[in-house]
Amino acid sequence: MRKNTTILAISDKQLFENSNKMNNRQLFLDHVGQTSTAPLCLNIVKADGSKMWDVNEKEYIDLIAGISVCNIGHRHPKVVDAIKKQTDEYLHIMVYGELIENPQVEYAGLITKHLPPSLNNVFFTASGSEATEGAMKLAKRFTGRTQIVSFKNSYHGSTQGALSIMGSEYWQQAFRPLLPGIVQLQYNSMDDLELITEETACVIAETIQAEAGVNVPAKEWMKALRKKCDEKNVLLVLDEIQCGFGRNGTMWAFEQFDIVPDILLLGKALGGGMPLGAFIADRKIMYSLTNNPVLGHINTFGGHPVCCAAGLASLKVLLEEQMVEGVFEKENQFLQLLQHPKINEVSSKGLMIAVKFDNFELNKKIIDKLIEEGVFTDWFLFASNALRIAPPLNISYNEIESACKTIIKVLDNI
Numbered sequence: 001m002r003k004n005t006t007i008l009a010i011s012d013k014q015l016f017e018n019s020n021k022m023n024n025r026q027l028f029l030d031h032v033g034q035t036s037t038a039p040l041c042l043n044i045v046k047a048d049g050s051k052m053w054d055v056n057e058k059e060y061i062d063l064i065a066g067i068s069v070c071n072i073g074h075r076h077p078k079v080v081d082a083i084k085k086q087t088d089e090y091l092h093i094m095v096y097g098e099l100i101e102n103p104q105v106e107y108a109g110l111i112t113k114h115l116p117p118s119l120n121n122v123f124f125t126a127s128g129s130e131a132t133e134g135a136m137k138l139a140k141r142f143t144g145r146t147q148i149v150s151f152k153n154s155y156h157g158s159t160q161g162a163l164s165i166m167g168s169e170y171w172q173q174a175f176r177p178l179l180p181g182i183v184q185l186q187y188n189s190m191d192d193l194e195l196i197t198e199e200t201a202c203v204i205a206e207t208i209q210a211e212a213g214v215n216v217p218a219k220e221w222m223k224a225l226r227k228k229c230d231e232k233n234v235l236l237v238l239d240e241i242q243c244g245f246g247r248n249g250t251m252w253a254f255e256q257f258d259i260v261p262d263i264l265l266l267g268k269a270l271g272g273g274m275p276l277g278a279f280i281a282d283r284k285i286m287y288s289l290t291n292n293p294v295l296g297h298i299n300t301f302g303g304h305p306v307c308c309a310a311g312l313a314s315l316k317v318l319l320e321e322q323m324v325e326g327v328f329e330k331e332n333q334f335l336q337l338l339q340h341p342k343i344n345e346v347s348s349k350g351l352m353i354a355v356k357f358d359n360f361e362l363n364k365k366i367i368d369k370l371i372e373e374g375v376f377t378d379w380f381l382f383a384s385n386a387l388r389i390a391p392p393l394n395i396s397y398n399e400i401e402s403a404c405k406t407i408i409k410v411l412d413n414i
Helices: 002-031 077-089 102-113 128-143 160-164 169-175 191-195 219-231 253-257 283-290 305-320 324-337 360-372 397-413
Strands: 044-048 051-054 059-062 121-125 147-151 182-185 200-206 235-239 263-266 277-281 345-348 353-356 383-389
Touching (some): 077 305, 102 277, 121 283, 128 160, 128 200, 160 169, 191 219, 360 383
Parallel strands (some): 235 263
């Protein structure tokens, strides 16, 4: 009799767990704001290093790191410890920018220590999109001009201002009217640089266009862009929200072009897995937000102490474990292994890689099959035919080999 009771108890428990799984999926669809009509609906319950596990204990190699957020991997012990330590001291205490909060101060100091001298003042935000918004306001306030130049196939966030400078009418058209005074140029075009004038407050560009499918500009063009901005007294804003913190093989992608921006945008990896963004400039530029009007830019949760503690620990790990030094070697391993007749092209810069196929339909089939096979990836906003690879920088060589073998196997059988 006891044996039957035990079997019944186990059966009831399994039914309850299975019911919860089904309920969570439906609750997700019913009550969580959706961004597409066909979300993946993977119920991830654990992530560690370069791996994730779903509710059924299925393991996935994570090839996108939360879209370049988890540069040092998921749940690094030192980041988790820093979060726990900070929660023992205080959480939110005051709107950003009024009180001296040690995690903010220490993190701003460490970031600027690893930047050129002119990028010495950090304004923390809660996201990369908010960093874009703040930089746009700063450029207008400092220069007294209103025109902003951006580039086609660029992505800087989805808020109203960031959307206004996005380089795609497909995503803009449903939300017009957007901000006036936006001029869009062709990325990597020397001729279009002539459209930057004395009316321009700033030029905002991704150092490397991510959502365009890893579009890497010519070094000569980047230097010409910097020169044109200098000639016209225009602020150059470089968006490294996706490519900062070693993603492209150097701490900052702009180092590879021998230029320095006037304003730098950061986000994603900045928080070590926690929500955090920033725009960074020289103090004399940033100080213009303090007057006419006072509180020219304010932010409730930007620079949240727990997020800054996590980000500070993450940057220390990145430096101490020398993760950036191995990026180009790991990129080369991907490039050597990702060779197949169905692959049209592989565009890359460090561990930001786009594997391009004939069309979106084929790419989506490949992505879906890879997820079934335990390799997690997705596509790019402006290059839907390209498969995204942007894993944690500390992904192992064995994990790279395993992921690439699975990709080739899927291509062989699709």
